[in-house]
Amino acid sequence: MNHSRSEALFARACDLLPGGVNSPVRAFRSVGGTPFFAQRAEGAWLFDVDGNRYIDYVGSWGPMIAGHAHPQVLDAVARTMRDGLSFGVPNALEVDMAEAITRIVPGCEMVRMVNSGTEATLSAIRLARGATGRSRIVKFEGCYHGHGDSFLVKAGSGVMTLGLPNSPGVPAALADLTLTLPYNDFDAATALFDRAGQDIAALIIEPVVGNANCILPRECYLQHLRELCTRHGTILIFDEVMTGFRVAPGGAQQRYGVTPDLSTFGKIIGGGMPVGAYGGRRELLRQIAPSGPIYQAGTLSGNPVAMAAGLATLALIEAPGFHDRLEQATHRLCDGLESAARATGVAFHTTRLPGMFGLYFRHGPVETLDDARASDTARFNRFFHAMLERGVYFAPSAFEAGFMSSAHGDTEIELTIAAAREAFALIAD
Numbered sequence: 001m002n003h004s005r006s007e008a009l010f011a012r013a014c015d016l017l018p019g020g021v022n023s024p025v026r027a028f029r030s031v032g033g034t035p036f037f038a039q040r041a042e043g044a045w046l047f048d049v050d051g052n053r054y055i056d057y058v059g060s061w062g063p064m065i066a067g068h069a070h071p072q073v074l075d076a077v078a079r080t081m082r083d084g085l086s087f088g089v090p091n092a093l094e095v096d097m098a099e100a101i102t103r104i105v106p107g108c109e110m111v112r113m114v115n116s117g118t119e120a121t122l123s124a125i126r127l128a129r130g131a132t133g134r135s136r137i138v139k140f141e142g143c144y145h146g147h148g149d150s151f152l153v154k155a156g157s158g159v160m161t162l163g164l165p166n167s168p169g170v171p172a173a174l175a176d177l178t179l180t181l182p183y184n185d186f187d188a189a190t191a192l193f194d195r196a197g198q199d200i201a202a203l204i205i206e207p208v209v210g211n212a213n214c215i216l217p218r219e220c221y222l223q224h225l226r227e228l229c230t231r232h233g234t235i236l237i238f239d240e241v242m243t244g245f246r247v248a249p250g251g252a253q254q255r256y257g258v259t260p261d262l263s264t265f266g267k268i269i270g271g272g273m274p275v276g277a278y279g280g281r282r283e284l285l286r287q288i289a290p291s292g293p294i295y296q297a298g299t300l301s302g303n304p305v306a307m308a309a310g311l312a313t314l315a316l317i318e319a320p321g322f323h324d325r326l327e328q329a330t331h332r333l334c335d336g337l338e339s340a341a342r343a344t345g346v347a348f349h350t351t352r353l354p355g356m357f358g359l360y361f362r363h364g365p366v367e368t369l370d371d372a373r374a375s376d377t378a379r380f381n382r383f384f385h386a387m388l389e390r391g392v393y394f395a396p397s398a399f400e401a402g403f404m405s406s407a408h409g410d411t412e413i414e415l416t417i418a419a420a421r422e423a424f425a426l427i428a429d
């Protein structure tokens with residue numbers, strides 16, 4: 001593969017953008033090499049500026065669950081944009097979007113639209129603090145909730161990839177209000193709530209950890225957290241920015257049958273446009289301005305073009321059997337990768353949910369952050385590059401989940417597994 005145009009662009013970008021990128025993991029720091037620059041994308045495929053093409057298992061980090069440039073999404077955007085890009089007064093698509101989210105997601109009676117997942121989690125935490133009059137929050141080691149100050153404490157993939165436990169620039173006085181727990185540890189959560197429960201405004205969690213690769217909750221773990229929060233008057237927040245509309249139409253809360261007080265969304269509800277949302281119990285959402293005193297606002301929130309892209313994407317995922325097909329495709333891919341690895345003797349394990357998977361260069365099971373960290377990252381990096389050279393793009397970090405879309409068909413999956421057979425043989429040693 002020739003990468004000369006991408007390399008020239010990256011050299012230019014490095015002078016102009018920190019690390020040459022607008023979001024850290026794009027820079028390929030942990031896997032080495034230079035990132036490729038996209039020219040266009042279609043279905044399951046990404047095309048770079050040098051004319052190479054890749055089967056894409058990143059999907060813009062989650063939004064493209066219906067595949068890139070889906071005609072129905074593009075049509076909705078094109079139709080909507082002709083009426084103007086932003087109004088600053090309410091428009092009907094915001095109401096349609098709120099109706100769709102509250103219909104699909106079990107825990108949402110009302111929602112507020114924002115412009116990113118980061119904004120959604122920041123706002124949800126403010127709401128929880130305002131509603132409870134408490135200051136402390138609890139998050140889980142390895143979970144990422146966007147780049148808000150309170151969340152950059154043991155914060156998952158981006159920071160794990162770069163080996164930064166906490167970020168400079170976050171005042172200690174604020175970081176001290178964030179308590180952390182190990183994911184999937186029942187007793188640690190019980191002990192923390194016994195000790196400090198009356199001070200904890202909110203517990204925020206990725207119900208499936210998608211920012212430390214892909215770690216599924218142990219049986220009844222989310223129920224356990226639900227009970228602790230109820231008992232101690234703490235607001236339970238499911239950060240479903242990644243899992244929402246993906247692991248089930250109604251997200252992880254539907255899949256695992258646990259209803260949080262608040263939920264945060266992003267990625268899929270924007271269909272590729274910058275969108276976030278938070279929602280939950282009516283009695284809580286009513287405390288947000290202007291119906292209540294807790295302030296939160298946004299010049300472009302509920303943007304009509306973004307709503308149109310999101311609504312078109314939600315219509316696609318609501319088609320009967322969408323998630324069943326996505327789940328079957330994910331199993332086909334992961335089973336194929338595991339059997340290709342077995343044939344070469346490379347220690348390898350996958351975790352999977354519909355449209356979402358984790359690749360680990362170790363034997364399973366993987367249930368904790370320590371299990372995930374024990375993956376052989378050097379071997380992952382060699383696998384990543386061997387696959388990239390064969391036209392398959394996995395996330396450029398051993399700690400990012402992979403994503404599939406409804407556009408990943410048998411052809412793409414078979415091509416991927418064939419490439420993986422060669423890649424595993426190459427890295428087997």
Ligand SMILES: *Cc1c(COP(=O)(O)O)cnc(C)c1O
Nearest residue numbers: 116117118144145146241242266
């Ligand atoms: C991506 C992500 C965020 C942040 O969303 P942005 O739109 O990048 O701000 C928050 N939480 C989770 C679980 C995410 O995966």
